[in-house]
Amino acid sequence: MIELDNRHSLFRKSRGRSNPTRILLILALIIAGLYIWLGVERGDIKEAFSPTPTATRMPSSFALEAETQFKAGNLEAAIRAYQQAAALDPNDGELIAELARIQTYYSGLSNTDADARARLTEAKKNIDLAVEAEPESSFVWAVRAFVYNWNANPTHAGEQAGAIMAEAERSAVTALQLDSQNALALAYYAEILIDQLKYEQAFQNIRQALEKDSSLMDVHRVNAFVLESSAEYEAAIEEYKKAIEITPNFTPLHIRIGTNYRTLGLRSTNEVRAKEMYDNALLYYEMAVNINNRIGVKDPVPYLAISRTYSQMGEFFSAALNVRTALDMQPSNPDIYGQLGLVYFRARNYESAIPALKCAVYGCTAEESCEVRRCNEEVDLPLEIAGLPLTDGSVLYYYTYGSVLAGMHRPGLDYCERAVEVLAEVRTRFGSDTEIMAIIEPSEAICDSFNTTSQ
Numbered sequence: 001m002i003e004l005d006n007r008h009s010l011f012r013k014s015r016g017r018s019n020p021t022r023i024l025l026i027l028a029l030i031i032a033g034l035y036i037w038l039g040v041e042r043g044d045i046k047e048a049f050s051p052t053p054t055a056t057r058m059p060s061s062f063a064l065e066a067e068t069q070f071k072a073g074n075l076e077a078a079i080r081a082y083q084q085a086a087a088l089d090p091n092d093g094e095l096i097a098e099l100a101r102i103q104t105y106y107s108g109l110s111n112t113d114a115d116a117r118a119r120l121t122e123a124k125k126n127i128d129l130a131v132e133a134e135p136e137s138s139f140v141w142a143v144r145a146f147v148y149n150w151n152a153n154p155t156h157a158g159e160q161a162g163a164i165m166a167e168a169e170r171s172a173v174t175a176l177q178l179d180s181q182n183a184l185a186l187a188y189y190a191e192i193l194i195d196q197l198k199y200e201q202a203f204q205n206i207r208q209a210l211e212k213d214s215s216l217m218d219v220h221r222v223n224a225f226v227l228e229s230s231a232e233y234e235a236a237i238e239e240y241k242k243a244i245e246i247t248p249n250f251t252p253l254h255i256r257i258g259t260n261y262r263t264l265g266l267r268s269t270n271e272v273r274a275k276e277m278y279d280n281a282l283l284y285y286e287m288a289v290n291i292n293n294r295i296g297v298k299d300p301v302p303y304l305a306i307s308r309t310y311s312q313m314g315e316f317f318s319a320a321l322n323v324r325t326a327l328d329m330q331p332s333n334p335d336i337y338g339q340l341g342l343v344y345f346r347a348r349n350y351e352s353a354i355p356a357l358k359c360a361v362y363g364c365t366a367e368e369s370c371e372v373r374r375c376n377e378e379v380d381l382p383l384e385i386a387g388l389p390l391t392d393g394s395v396l397y398y399y400t401y402g403s404v405l406a407g408m409h410r411p412g413l414d415y416c417e418r419a420v421e422v423l424a425e426v427r428t429r430f431g432s433d434t435e436i437m438a439i440i441e442p443s444e445a446i447c448d449s450f451n452t453t454s455q
Contacts, residue, residue, distance in 0.1 A: 215246065390425055
């Protein structure tokens with residue numbers, strides 16, 4: 001017999017008793033669901049796997065942008081893009097090496113020793129980071145050879161030049177030990193050998209580089225440099241032109257071609273040929289100007305090169321106009337004031353040369369710089385100029401300034417007092433340089449005749 005338990009029904013479900021905790025939990029879930037739904041509707045909460053508002057760029061994207069900017073001739077933009085790529089992937093040594101390579105080339109567009117030194121120092125720091133990231137990369141070591149070689153310029157490196165050059169050579173050797181077929185390493189090694197005056201070895205290296213890979217701009221550029229160093233200017237021009245075929249917007253190549261043509265013009269004893277060479281130089285400098293204008297780069301270097309060419313041709317008015325164009329681009333650059341002063345000096349416009357050279361050597365007030373720049377008060381900002389320190393690169397401005405002051409001295413003027421001051425600085429720093437001493441001694445003698453001596 002089945003016993004019936006009145007507590008359980010056999011034919012219907014038990015209603016059970018209400019559980020307050022369960023009810024509160026269900027209500028909380030319902031409220032949370034409504035909150036999330038409203039957040040999604042308003043856009044406060046993003047759905048899972050929905051795309052981000054701005055796509056995250058990959059290092060390769062910035063590297064491609066950098067390469068494109070380099071090919072377009074915009075080195076500054078290329079550097080920025082490589083810096084962004086390197087920040088995203090600091091372990092990609094070859095990418096960082098590309099950054100250092102372009103920074104090194106960018107130093108060649110500097111107008112002052114300080115700017116060039118800063119750019120080269122940054123390149124040197126980056127190439128060492130690249131080696132740390134990829135110590136077995138032949139490419140990275142090759143670029144290190146290039147960067148260190150340019151850093152070994154005595155103007156920038158001083159007493160460390162020899163040690164830095166030795167490190168450049170060690171880097172080239174390491175690159176070739178890692179990959180004996182590395183044309184870039186062979187080319188950069190050739191450049192180092194030229195700077196070490198080892199011409200025969202340099203010729204051997206660059207020939208091997210051309211045999212292994214003649215498609216590289218750097219290989220043709222270095223070959224041109226090797227030829228140029230051997231005074232084979234016409235052959236150098238042809239090699240620079242081959243480099244331009246590979247990178248047609250890389251303006252340093254146009255500048256080098258122009259400079260080689262200008263050298264041929266200066267060396268020519270035939271007036272017709274000299275004029276032809278100068279015209280060719282101006283043509284390539286103008287190409288550089290046009291490239292910069294097209295990509296929106298304000299670079300004074302081509303204008304200063306044009307000015308030097310006109311100055312060699314004796315066309316000082318045109319020379320001054322081009323320096324002024326450069327000065328408009330960089331009105332605070334003391335080196336450009338110095339170059340303007342040299343143009344005035346060569347044109348025998350000594351009155352104008354003095355204030356321009358003063359700005360370059362010792363700096364000048366905003367009022368004085370505006371006098372040199374011929375400021376438009378409605379447009380041009382007044383700028384106080386800091387002078388250049390006395391270096392191998394600026395000594396020309398120093399002794400020219402002293403010479404002009406001495407030559408223009410008259411009783412009642414303070415020109416000789418100023419002249420002996422600047423010439424004494426030159427003598428202290430360059431007393432062992434017989435050529436510079438031969439230049440300043442006549443000016444010192446002029447001021448001696450006025451009983452003016454250095455304090």
